[in-house]
Amino acid sequence: MGLRERKKLRTRQAIADAALRLFDQRGYEETTISDIAAAAEVSPRTFFSYFPSKDDVVFAEMDERLADVRTGLSEQPSGETPLATFRRVTEALLRAISAEDGEYGAIQVALIRERPSLQAMALKRLSDAEDDFVAVLREIAPEVDDVTAVTVIGVAFGGLRAAIMYCRSQGYGPDRTREAAERALAIVEQVLESIPGITRPGPA
Amino acid sequence: MGLRERKKLRTRQAIADAALRLFDQRGYEETTISDIAAAAEVSPRTFFSYFPSKDDVVFAEMDERLADVRTGLSEQPSGETPLATFRRVTEALLRAISAEDGEYGAIQVALIRERPSLQAMALKRLSDAEDDFVAVLREIAPEVDDVTAVTVIGVAFGGLRAAIMYCRSQGYGPDRTREAAERALAIVEQVLESIPGITRPGPA
DNA sequence: CGAAAAAGGTGCAACGCCTGCAAAGTCGCA
DNA sequence: TGCGACTTTGCAGGCGTTGCACCTTTTTCG
Numbered sequence: 001m002g003l004r005e006r007k008k009l010r011t012r013q014a015i016a017d018a019a020l021r022l023f024d025q026r027g028y029e030e031t032t033i034s035d036i037a038a039a040a041e042v043s044p045r046t047f048f049s050y051f052p053s054k055d056d057v058v059f060a061e062m063d064e065r066l067a068d069v070r071t072g073l074s075e076q077p078s079g080e081t082p083l084a085t086f087r088r089v090t091e092a093l094l095r096a097i098s099a100e101d102g103e104y105g106a107i108q109v110a111l112i113r114e115r116p117s118l119q120a121m122a123l124k125r126l127s128d129a130e131d132d133f134v135a136v137l138r139e140i141a142p143e144v145d146d147v148t149a150v151t152v153i154g155v156a157f158g159g160l161r162a163a164i165m166y167c168r169s170q171g172y173g174p175d176r177t178r179e180a181a182e183r184a185l186a187i188v189e190q191v192l193e194s195i196p197g198i199t200r201p202g203p204a
Numbered sequence: 205m206g207l208r209e210r211k212k213l214r215t216r217q218a219i220a221d222a223a224l225r226l227f228d229q230r231g232y233e234e235t236t237i238s239d240i241a242a243a244a245e246v247s248p249r250t251f252f253s254y255f256p257s258k259d260d261v262v263f264a265e266m267d268e269r270l271a272d273v274r275t276g277l278s279e280q281p282s283g284e285t286p287l288a289t290f291r292r293v294t295e296a297l298l299r300a301i302s303a304e305d306g307e308y309g310a311i312q313v314a315l316i317r318e319r320p321s322l323q324a325m326a327l328k329r330l331s332d333a334e335d336d337f338v339a340v341l342r343e344i345a346p347e348v349d350d351v352t353a354v355t356v357i358g359v360a361f362g363g364l365r366a367a368i369m370y371c372r373s374q375g376y377g378p379d380r381t382r383e384a385a386e387r388a389l390a391i392v393e394q395v396l397e398s399i400p401g402i403t404r405p406g407p408a
Numbered sequence: 409c410g411a412a413a414a415a416g417g418t419g420c421a422a423c424g425c426c427t428g429c430a431a432a433g434t435c436g437c438a
Numbered sequence: 439t440g441c442g443a444c445t446t447t448g449c450a451g452g453c454g455t456t457g458c459a460c461c462t463t464t465t466t467c468g
Contacts, residue, residue: 002464002465003463003465004415004416004463004464007416007463008416033453033455043417044419045417045418045419045420045456046417048454048455048456049416049417053454053455054453054454054455116328119331120325120328124320124323124324124327127323127327147371147384148387150367150370151364151367151384151387151388151391152363152391153366154362154363154365154366154367155359155391155392155395156362157362158358158360158362158363158365158366159356159358160355160358161358162354162355162358162359162362163351163355163358165331166351166354167351180355183352183355184351184355184358187352187355187356187395187399188359191359191394191395194394195391206435206436207436208434208444211434211435211445236423236425237424237426238424246446247446247447247448248447248448249427249447249448249449250445250446250447252426252427256426257425258424258425258426
């Protein structure tokens, strides 16, 4: 990796750090792009060559992890039952959106929970992730028809998302949240089991 | 109703009409507040005393119908089983978001489907509606614990939303969409039936 | 090594959304 | 008719965002 790319990475990180720190200290609306740029020691114009918008810096980490999950989606061992694939992939997704690791996870979660516009964007990201899951499901369970596949994934994401968001709104810690996610997953898996074509092992 | 209020209603409608017509003709981003104001024959500043933002004019009708559903939520006949209440209320919700009636329903749906930011806001509105449903469910089925209630409603909304959005993305007409919603509802109701405390009739 | 080319950073100007404020217009009521 | 309440308007300004042109730095290649 050349000097150029290393420098870009460092600059990107400096901007993200400055932004999240300022969001935490002063609040999201109260922090301007100029503030972030000044704190990161770049010009305001440069901010936009690293992040397409002010909101995106909040989601940057999550987006990277979601991208990893997406690439991981295509590499599934054969012979796994669709249900097992679902659980494996879902757990990867839960890790990706849980923001437990990552230096600013708590700040990001708080920001997203409190700002309606950020919450809307988070929901959109989840909705987009659903589409990828549907593609995987249709691949591993070809006999499931399209509407059923879409509905099943919607059910799964909807239940898990609601449970996790509720736990966050109640201020539950990671343990209790994980327990709620497990219970939600149990409800969801019960739906999956009732769908013909899900429990049998998929094609090679 | 005095002259003043009639006039306000007419102005509001004129702004909404002009906005949706222009969005349809030129596109959403290509239409400015000034354009809308000029077409509605008011000053640009006046736009913001009728709608809090440019986006909100797209959701104005839907918001009104959702508000009606919300008020209707509190008036449920006693003795109804929770499952019946769920189906009744869900059908009202489907009508509220289907945008089949309303002069600009098709335009609104197309706009929301094509603009990521509008899609995000639509998802947020659904997520907010979920919270009201959870409150109703907890009232009619008090023995259901909180995480289960939240999860169940999340499952229901998630499945229906996914099915309807899929049908729209595929260009299916109202009939086929309704059929898909029925199938999604069947999957969802099966989940509900398995939850203890849902199928028994609720309290007076 | 040195020059050309490529890529990144910066400043400037501009557009559009949105808000607060104060002035001007309009309506309802006595 | 005139007063008080409400509505509309214009103005000024902040902020996010983008396009453009210019400059600096890095890479590449002769």
